[in-house]
Amino acid sequence: MSAGHANAAHHEATPEDDLIGIGFGPANLALAIAVEEHNAQCGPGRAIRSAFVxxxxxxxxxxGMxxxxxxxxxxFLKDLxxxxxxASRFTFLRYLHDRGRLADFINQKSFFPxxxxxxxxLGWCAAEFGDRVHYGREAVAxxxxxxxxxxxxxxxxxxxxGNGTQEQATGxxxxxxxxxxxxxxxxxxxLPQGVTTGPHVWHTRDLRFRAEALTLRPHRRFAVVGAGQSAAEAVEYLHREFPDAEVFAVFTRYGYSPADDSPFANRIFDPSAVDDFYRAPDDVKQALLGYHANTNYSVVDGELIEQLYRAVYQEKVAGSERLRILGTTALTAVEDLPSGARAVVRSLTTGEVRELDCDAVVxxxxxxxxxxxxxxxxxxxECLTDDLGRLRIGRDHRVATTDRVTAGIYVQGAAAEHTHxxxxxxxxxxxxxxxxxxxxLLLDRAERDVFTGLGDAPETGTATSGPVSVVAG
Incomplete structure (x- = not known):
């Protein structure tokens, strides 16, 4: 990535660029790949010119996780x-082959890297686009x-x-x-209401960096607030990496809930399920989100739940309990102190209030x-909304706008969950x-060319047909 990164600060999108992607996480990286593979197959004048911020x-x-x-x-088959x-050159299997680990990965007998x-x-893929990405720059308008x-x-x-580069100093x-x-x-x-992060109060987004930098630990204790996958992983990590510390898992449920990863439920993640969801009436959309929230939200991988339970039980047997599960317990306050952080928790069943002085609250x-x-x-x-004030988004992920806007505004990510x-x-x-x-994007450009007399009638399926097609959350 280094060569492309070095050039990125000097790249300027031309007035003829077809798209600018704001953000370059996995979603827009997948889009960059699709555009790249279209450009490799298209005829003269059909290439999509792109830049990312x-x-x-x-x-x-x-x-941090x-x-x-x-x-x-x-x-791993649900890669970019x-x-x-x-047959794409950007698949996970091509990555493994390039890294010389394909046979080793196969011998693991696992679908989950x-x-x-x-x-x-992901970084291996992103390195191909360094000259098109303006790293270290934030889109502000x-x-x-x-x-x-x-x-x-x-x-x-x-x-x-504000990443500390010389470019930041020029402003x-x-x-x-x-x-x-x-x-x-x-x-x-x-963040919980009234709580802010600080030196000893961390969001899991920063967990690894903060934990690795922690040197002074007078309390030999951590508290992790939450009951989802990230919470359970944080508990397991802190319990393993700090063998002299107590780790309190604090959540309002009775215990961790397992994720539903059964084959039929997993169909909700199929591309065809997006079509089904998009066509469904609003009440059905809400019902589907409710039915299948336990495939993704506030749930934990079953094997990890069992691993944590075994740890709790084995510590009870040994008479030295470090991993403590505070179920049906709510966090009521957090205070960042010079020597750590104090978490105030309240039992939902007994009303008992307890203060936990910790090296960090996660x-x-x-x-x-x-x-x-x-x-x-x-x-x-200019963006159209539904009765609840949410963006109206087309099946092609384009925001519906007034007729005055002929240029395309597309949305990737959770902002489209209510439609997709x-x-x-x-x-x-x-x-x-x-x-x-x-x-x-191709259809929109073709329609504009016809309108202005610069091209033929729009073609459909350009990106989704052919042996190397260009058809990603």
């Missing part, structure tokens, strides 16, 4: 390309480019994101221009989606979704 100084995906031994909860085109290995795969009273393009205003503002924008701005940490309280409209300014008023279902923020359909957006 990423606040991080280099590619990274949940780095790259815990030793933690595995993916999704099959296989479900769209198994470690999170560390999958992150390396999307402004309309108007012609004859219509919005036919966008200016994306970027500034240094320069740059403007990129393209015909469409794809908003893949990800999630932001959810908040495994999840994430909330960013609202794409935060970047759009006045353009947000539970996979919107997951990896499962990234490969297919990226091809759908690529197809939509």
């Amino acid at each position: 990423e606040a991080q100084p280099e590619f990274g995906w949940h780095r 790259l815990l030793p031994g933690a595995t993916m909860q999704v099959s 390309a296989t479900m769209r085109d198994p 470690t999170r560390l290995e999958f992150h390396d795969y 999307v402004r309309p480019v108007e012609r004859d009273g219509r919005v036919d393009g966008f200016h994306v205003v970027t500034r240094p994101s 320069d503002e740059r403007t990129l221009r393209a015909g469409s924008v794809v908003l893949g701005t990800g999630l932001r940490p959810r 908040l495994a309280t999840g994430y909330v989606p960013t609202d794409p409209r935060e970047l759009l300014g006045a353009l947000a008023d 279902g539970i996979t919107s923020s997951l990896l499962s359909t990234l490969a297919v979704r990226s091809g759908e957006i690529c197809d939509s």
